[in-house]
Structure formats: C-alpha cells, structure tokens
Amino acid sequence: MIRIAPVIPAMVLAGSLLTMPDCAQAQNDPVYSVQNGIVDQHTFNGYRRYGESCHRCHGPDGSGSSYAPSLVDSLKNLNYEQFAQVVINGRQNVTTSSNNVMPSFGLTPDVALYLDDIYGYLKARSDGKLERGRPKRADD
C-alpha cells in the first residue's frame, strides 16, 4: 500500500485500499505459497484476476502471446516495485513500427486492489513453482 500509493492517480481507491487487510500487510514483496501443487487463496485469486484482466493480451498462464510479452519471463527481471509501476501507470510504446499499449490499471479496482495476488501468482509461475493451467485450490 505504501509503495504503490504515490503512483495511484487521484484518491479514488485510497479509501478502499486502507480497508484491505491483505494490501496493508505487504511489507516485503508479496509471497505465494504452493504446497503439493495446491496454492493459497491469494495466489488463486491472482490467477483469476490475471484471467480477467491480463490473459487477453499476455496469453494463457502468463506465458506470452503474439501481442504482449511473457510475464513469466518478465518477472525474472522485474521486482514488485517495477511490476506495480507498469501495471498502475501503464506503458505505451507507439511508434511508426510498433503499437504496443499496456493499459494503466490504477483506477481498475479488480486489478489495483489485488496487485499483490497477481504478482504472487505470476512470480510462482516465473519461479517455476507452478505449472501451466488452473492451479489447484485447497477445497478442490
């Protein structure tokens, strides 16, 4: 919360962020847990939010597409800070030869509120701890 507050444009989400316990906890880079192939609730939520908001460009399971880079690869280099920066503010690379638009999600509650979860899920994929496809939940 403290880290991403400066880059959130306007106050729109500030109130709700403060009430989110999982956001407030994040002192260090968000973590994930994968045990015997079963993920914790946050990581599963990250998978779901990824599916809702990122899949259509970054491809299934964060593995990249003809349209946007593989985030499984990106997270080998990007730390949480850098990840959050891009996702909150977006990034446009529009020139005569390229039309890359990474939208800004700073005002999208479904993403901004669950940034830690999305990062955790992608990090698990990037660290090779999670296979392709839907992760298993404890209550499956």
Added chain:
Amino acid sequence: MIRNVCGPKSRMDQRGINVARFRTSLLGCSILLGLGSAVVLGGPAAANDELTKLQGDANQWVMPAGNYANQRYSALDKITADNVGKMHPVWSFSTGVLRGHEGGPLVIGNVMYLSTPFPNNVFALDLNDNGKILWKYEPHQDPAVIAVMCCDTVNRGVSYADGKIFLSQADATLVALDAKTGKEVWSVKNGDPAKGETMTSAPVVVKDKVLVGISGGEFGVQGRMTAYNIKDGKLAWKAYSVGPDDQILFDPQKTMSLGHPVGANSSLSTWQGEQWKNGGGSVWGWTAYDPALNLVYYGSGNPGTWNPAQRPGDNKWSMTVFARDADTGVAKWVYQMTPHDEWDYDGVNEMILADINVKGKPVKALVHFDRNGFAYTLDRTNGDLLVAEKYDPAVNWASHVDPETGRPDVQKQYSTQAGGEDHNVKGICPAALGSKDQQPASFSPKTGVFYVPTNHVCMDYEPFKVSYTAGQPFVGATLSMFPPQGQQNLGNFIAWDASQGKILWSDPETFSVWSGALATAGNVVFYGTLDGYLKAVDMKTGKELYKYKTPSGIIGNINTYMHDGHQYIAVLSGVGGWAGIGMAAGLAGDTEGLGAVGAYKQLSNYTQLGGVLSVFSVD
C-alpha cells in the same frame, strides 16, 4: 482519455449519459426510418446495381466475401488442380504493421485496396505498376483504444461502393474515402471506446447503405448493427441485438422464430432486470445479403459476462442468426443457436447463402458453421431449421439439436451453469475459440460442397462473479485450452455436405486453421495455416497439391482476381488475433505428458509477427 471514465463516480455519470443517449437515438431512429423508405425509390438503387453487377465479375474481388452470398467462390479457372503445383509468388507488399492481419484485399478494376490492423492504414495499390502505392490513408486514432480491443487489434478489411472505400476504424469511427484519391468524404462515430465499443469487422454496402456492427462482447456492450447512408454518412437504422422491441427493431407479430411470431418483449423477458443493457450480442462477423428477398443476414455474439449464473434466462437475442429487411432493419426472422450461453460460443460466424438440395428438395438455404460446433442449414426465406449436425466429432457439450425447438441438448457434465460459480468444468469441446471462429468458409456452386477451416481444441472453464464497469473487461471465467484427448492436431480443414450434415473429407493441421478459404472453378481450394503456409488442395479429395511458406502465420482470407490475362491468388499473412494470443506459447497441457510434442506446438517456434501481402500465379 479512456481511463477517466472508470472511477466509480464518473461511471455513474457515464451511465446517465448512456441512458439519455439511447433515448435520443431511438427518436432519431424512428424519424429516419420514415425518411429512409421515402429515399429508397430514388438514387440509391444505383450503388446496388453497380455492386450486384460487379460481384458477378470474377475478374475482380469487389467485396470482402467475394459476393453477397458470402460464398468466397471464384469462377476463375486458369489455376487448376493440374497446374497449381507450378504456382509461385510473383510479388509481395509489406504493410508496415506488425499486428494480426485478418481479412483481405479488394480488387476493383486495376486497383487493389487493403487495410491494416491498428492504426488501420488503407492502401490503394496500382496493379498496372507492380503494386505501386497510389495513395495511403492514415487515420489518427487515440492508441488508448488498443486497451479495450479484445483479442489483438485486427481489422477485417474495407468495402467499396459508389466510388468510395469504407473503413471501420478500431475507435468505432466509420470513414468513407474517395476511392481515387484516398481523401476523406465523410466520417461518423458509431460507438464509444470508453465503454469498450470498438470495430473490427468489414463494413458491407447494401443498396444505398453501409452496414457496420460493433465489437466489445468482452466489455458488456449492447451489441448492434447500424446502417448509414453511403452518400453522406447519415444514420438510416440501428438494430440492437438485445433490448426492448423498438431498439431491436422487432415486430412482435411479424418477426418469426422457427415458424412462430416472437411476441412482445421477446428479448427483455429473457433477462433479469436491466441486465440487457450490458447484454452483449456484439456484431463482428461477415454480413450476407440476398437481393431477391431484400434481407441481410448476420449473427450476434456472446451475452454479457461469461459467468452464466449471473444472467439467468435465455439472454435473447445473443447467439442468434438475424434476417433483417435491408431498407428498414426490421427483423423478418431470428434463430437463437445457443440460448443462455455457458461457454462463449458467439454466433457471429458467416452466414453462407446457397441454393442447394436439402434431403432431396431444392432450398434457398443459409448455411452456418457455429462456434458451438454445430453446422446449421436453415431455409433463409423463413428461418426454418433443416439440419444441425456436429462438424467436428470432438464436440461434446450437447448431444444434438432438437429439430422442433431448435434447442441444443446440453450435457450436464459440461454445463458451466450446472457446475455453478467457482466450479471448474473440465474437458468441454469445443473450447471458447469454437470449432470455428470468424475465419470464413467457402462454398462451390459447382460441387455444392462447403470447405471449412476448423479448430480442434477443448477447454476447462470456471465461471466466477464479476461486476460491470464501463470500459473494463466483463468476462467472469477463467479457462485453459488443450487438444482433444489423445490427439495432436489442433485444427482440420474439412469438406462439408450441408444437406446430409456430413464431413466428406478432413485434412488434419498442426494448428487451428484461422484463415478464410477460397474455392475456385479450377477444382482447387485454398487456405492458409497459422504456421504460415498458403495451401492448395484438391476439391474432391482434399489432397495437398501445393504449399508455400509465407513470411508469417496466416489469419487472413484468400482472394483471387485476373489482371492482364493472368489469374492471381492473394493473401495477407501476419500472425495474431485470438489464435496468436492463445497459441503463441502453446496450450496448457501441451507440456504435461506430451514432452517434446508440447514444445513443438508452440506457434512462436514457427512464426513471428509482420504483415505482408503475397500474390501468386502459375504463369
């Protein structure tokens, strides 16, 4: 900026504006309808005559699907099953754009016209001078629209009529250009990207009107088809897919569905409360026209949110074939293929009009290969259902379609509604990509057979609860896709008998076939593959006669034309679209158990981005 409308406060304002706008447009619509019928008797016939005549000239390729019947057939026969083996590329043209290239060029006289994905540049190329650029049109669009395009920034081509080229821009602007100079004649705003409304499909000109649909099924738009006067871009009619009767242009007594009048509020009564306002039913496929019946035919897309539990009811008229009066837009008949969709089986695939024998009787048929895996043969005069059979044996979500009610017999095991929210339903075939997506099939009047590019992919699907925010995805399901159990090929190119509902032959392909087919009088059928091959196969057997690897994967449609006594085959390559997004890195499960085969399935190991037009000949 698009993002400005996403805050909770301004979202309310936005909604307020929307409601107001619907009302205004309705008023405008009925007034214009009156005007429209008065105008029909005057000048408009000219453009219609011109196009109706031109579509019969095999030397040119004057509309996206080749003819009004959407047949993608050419009577040219210089390139034959005997000599196609000698075919070779003769010239090529780089579009300078990297994104997925769907659609294909038009050929009018000695000029070829083509459009690119975003930024939607249009080129006029001189066929008398090796494709020299006669003019180039570069729209200025806010790149923010890219953020609300579902699956790549594709554009499925331009249309021609009355000395003008019509372009559907990504940002929902419809533009008319002077075909000689490329100068803008008029432009009109057909939608609002801030709400996720965009345009990807090719416009179609019918008589004095140009018809355009709206994309945005993953953003909870209220889908519609809109007609503008080709002369000045004035609104002629607007027909929503979902909503009150006056918005969907239904006549409760005269609009028919499977032989019965639809009755009042046929759409509203199948939605809870105001859900229809984000009800989807987007219109982004290929439109057909029957001049004798004066009807236009097209399909509507998925209902808003992929989570079926959130929208009880049949969700009419999403997933529907519409037959509308070309002058007024009023629906003559409708048929909903997938009531209460639970799998994202959009109904937008092309309607092919063909006069064929069905079970021994001559019929004015409409043949449609739906995403849901069933191929439908309907009587296009009244919408009666004649045949509905699976065109991929893998299809399992429904056992059959009831010939009386027209409803699919959904298998509980594969019902994501029965499974409920937060339940992962496994092994559904086909995947959301459908047994076929928008890539159009072809029909040869000579053989009476349909030639169809298909997908052979299954999925797991888990719905979850979402809320609507203007301009944000309204999806509510996660899915993973994989090949049908025990199979390696993700696609097939098939020949289909629409009378019996039977596959005649089937050519397996490594990847989904995502290119529009072309059938010719030379007994050759052409299609392109995702790994970049242009292929020519024997019409009777499907035997491969020729292949050539173009610079990138093909998701464009194959065309043909004559110039200076030679027959040419033209195709855009440039991988992307939904296929590029789903398959670049291979499918889930490819790497589990399949090992090396999984890696082999990664499209990115075969092809990279880049738009190029390739032109072939045998001489």
